[in-house]
Amino acid sequence: xxxxxxxxxxxxxxxxxxxxxxxxxxxxxxxxxxxxxxxxxxxxxxxxxxxxxxxxxxxxxxxxxxxxxxxxxxxxxxxxxxxxxxxxxxxxxxxxxxxxxxxxxxxxxxxxxxxxxxxxxxxxxxxxxxxxxxxxxxxxxxxxxxxxxxxxxxxxxxxxxxxxxxxxxxxxxxxxxxxxxxxxxxxxxxxxxxxxxxxxxxxxxxxxxxxxxxxxxxxxxxxxxxxxxxxxxxxxxxxxxxxxxxxxxxx
Amino acid sequence: xxxxxxxxxxxxxxxxxxxxxxxxxxxxxxxxxxxxxxxxxxxxxxxxxxxxxxxxxxxxxxxxxxxxxxxxxxxxxxxxxxxxxxxxxxxx
Numbered sequence: 536x537x538x539x540x541x542x543x544x545x546x547x548x549x550x551x552x553x554x555x556x557x558x559x560x561x562x563x564x565x566x567x568x569x570x571x572x573x574x575x576x577x578x579x580x581x582x583x584x585x586x587x588x589x590x591x592x593x594x595x596x597x598x599x600x601x602x603x604x605x606x607x608x609x610x611x612x613x614x615x616x617x618x619x620x621x622x623x624x625x626x627x628x629x630x631x632x633x634x635x636x637x638x639x640x641x642x643x644x645x646x647x648x649x650x651x652x653x654x655x656x657x658x659x660x661x662x663x664x665x666x667x668x669x670x671x672x673x674x675x676x677x678x679x680x681x682x683x684x685x686x687x688x689x690x691x692x693x694x695x696x697x698x699x700x701x702x703x704x705x706x707x708x709x710x711x712x713x714x715x716x717x718x719x720x721x722x723x724x725x726x727x728x729x730x731x732x733x734x735x736x737x738x739x740x741x742x743x744x745x746x747x748x749x750x751x752x753x754x755x756x757x758x759x760x761x762x763x764x765x766x767x768x769x770x771x772x773x774x775x776x777x778x779x780x781x782x783x784x785x786x
Numbered sequence: 787x788x789x790x791x792x793x794x795x796x797x798x799x800x801x802x803x804x805x806x807x808x809x810x811x812x813x814x815x816x817x818x819x820x821x822x823x824x825x826x827x828x829x830x831x832x833x834x835x836x837x838x839x840x841x842x843x844x845x846x847x848x849x850x851x852x853x854x855x856x857x858x859x860x861x862x863x864x865x866x867x868x869x870x871x872x873x874x875x876x877x878x
Contacts, residue, residue, distance in 0.1 A: 578878045665878030690875035693797040705853070711874050713843025719877030726878065752853070754872065756797045759807060763794075765870060766852040 540566075544636055548590055556744040566592040566636075568741045571655055573597050573646055573673050574663035575622040577609035577721055578687045581730025582661050582737075584612065587630040589738050593638045594630065597654055598622045599645035609723035645669075652676040659740060661733055662686040662707070667714040671775075674699070674707035678776055681785030683747075685736045686710075687729040691720050692757035694729035697767065698736050698748040701776070701784045705750060705767040708775035725757050788812045789865045791819050796872040802829040816847050817859040819869055833873060844874035 540559055545552070548562050568591050572583055575598040586594055602610070602617040602625055610622075617625040623641035630639045644650060646669050655676040662684055664670050670686075677684040677699065684699040686707060699706050732753065739745040750767045771777055776784050793809050800807055803823070811826075813819035820841075824830050834845055847854050848870040854861070863869075 574878050576878045663878050665876070667874075667876050670876065687878070688875050689877045690798065690873075693875050695875055710846075711844070711876065713845075714874055714876045715844055719875075721877055754796075756807075758797055758800070763870070764851075765848045765872075768853055770855055772855070772857075 538563075538566075541636075544590070547634075547636070551589065557742060561742045561744075562590060564741055564743075565590045565738070569593040569595065569656075569658045570661065570737055570741075571595045571597065571658040572661040572663055573669075574661075574665060575610075575612070575626045576600075576606065576663065576665055577689065577723070577726030578663035578730040578733065579622075579661075580610045580612045580626070581727045582663050582685075582687075582734045583626055583630055584633065585731055585734035586661075586737060587634045587637055587639070589734070590634065591637060591737070591741070593640065595640045595642060595654070595658060596623050596626050596630075597642040597644060597646060598626070599643055609721055609726055611727070646672055648672060652679060655680050655682065657682060659737060660684045661737060663730065663733070665719065667711055670707055670711070675775055677701065678706055678784045683740060685733045685740075687726075687733045689719070689721055689726045689729055690715070692722050692725060694725050694755040694757070695752060696729050696732045696736075696748060696755075697750075697752045698740075700747070700749050703749060705769045706773065706776040706784075709770035709773045710752070710767065722757060725755070728755055728757065789814060789863045789867065791863055792866070792868045793819055793823065794868065794870045796870075798873045798875070799830060799833055799871065802833065803827045814862055815860050816849060816854065816863065816869055819863070820859075820871065823871075846870075846872040846874060848872065 602613045612629045621643040627639040627641035651672045687696045752765045754763045811822045
């Protein structure tokens with residue numbers, strides 16, 4: 536039995552409750568939901584902000600990094616006072632101030648092969664990471680747990696987003712086999728655009744409404760201000776999700 | 787028979803292609819189209835090739851809007867087909 540929304544919650548969420556297919560029942564689904572956000576950087580700050588204000592009941596944020604001054608052109612959950620502090624802990628404080636009706640669990644750890652699957656548990660996963668190796672770990676954990684993975688990535692003015700549904704779509708291993716070397720330049724607003732799309736995907740998934748970016752790669756070019764969409768398909772030779780290639784996926 | 791193919795480039799490749807987003811090339815296969823681009827814009831090879839000339843793994847191809855994998859780069863294109871050549875972006 537779901538707990539009734541308080542007057543304060545009804546007032547806070549009034550503008551979204553009015554959306555067809557949402558309503559009080561949808562808001563209760565969001566409050567019951569648990570979501571893991573891997574990475575509290577540029578993408579993560581945008582995703583986390585909008586999941587928090589939407590009313591996701593429990594957000595588990597995983598990031599082992601400390602806030603640096605060079606993060607502040609894009610990581611809007613932090614201020615100069617947070618420099619040197621763990622991102623996950625600072626994000627928790629800020630998010631719970633944004634919405635006191637939710638809970639945020641800060642996990643100040645780097646994702647590793649040893650902890651990744653356990654941290655994912657049965658939560659839908661937001662991939663807001665910044666490197667290929669850890670993204671592949673997260674992809675593997677999401678596939679083995681059978682939970683969706685909401686992927687976003689940026690470089691300069693360009694961003695990409697897609698949603699991985701185990702057993703149904705291409706996975707991150709299908710999509711990525713290599714990465715550009717060196718530090719990634721980022722225009723601050725670009726991860727915000729991509730992170731907001733990731734947050735939109737999570738909310739739709741929890742509510743069970745709309746169409747997900749399943750087997751669809753959305754490419755954002757902020758320089759020319761265009762969005763392009765491309766169809767994805769699972770790689771028959773994928774080492775992670777193709778059954779004949781040894782991949783094991785829990786559907 | 788040579789086909790006219792419209793190639794759209796990742797934003798990361800615009801600079802090495804004289805800031806063009808779309809380039810028309812002649813090629814029978816996706817690989818031939820890339821090779822023509824590399825001939826026309828030699829700096830593109832820094833983004834597409836390893837030192838030994840092998841295609842870099844972060845290069846992605848989409849044919850008429852659908853992802854194609856490395857073993858499909860020899861497929862015959864049709865006149866008027868579209869390719870998108872993307873670079874894996876992985877920052878966060």
